[in-house]
Amino acid sequence: MSGSVWSVLLLALSVLALGVCAAETATKPGDAVPDVGAVDETGKEVKLSSFKDKNGIVLFFFPKADTPG
């Protein structure tokens, strides 16, 4: 097999391995909410863990603002 085919295969395997690692470290149901957050639309930092003891959170991810669906 030519070198370029091997390169492509190796790259594909690396991507697969990365995916598996990400899946293993991801937060799962039953886990404590991680100490993560993001900046909101006003530029304010919001931490998910800071809403503990409130009423809970529904956080939905959407692809992009103003796209159909």
Added chain:
Amino acid sequence: MLFGASVDSPEALKAFKDKHNLGYSLLSDPKGTLAGTFGFAPRSRQTVVISKDGKVERIYSKAVPKEHPAEVLKNLGTPEK
């Protein structure tokens, strides 16, 4: 609390929120860091429910827009098995 998150900038999210008069905050996650925490790829359609004791209650890794809100509401308060 309800939050939406996408790869958009805070400015784009502000415009989106104002345009549609949304009554909740939108989080800017340009690099998909927040999404990645839950094993999601950026620019995807997924939902996380966090209970009031600060635990992840449910993770919906596939959200079909038409059916998803009812599905999430139905399961609120019941942890994933």
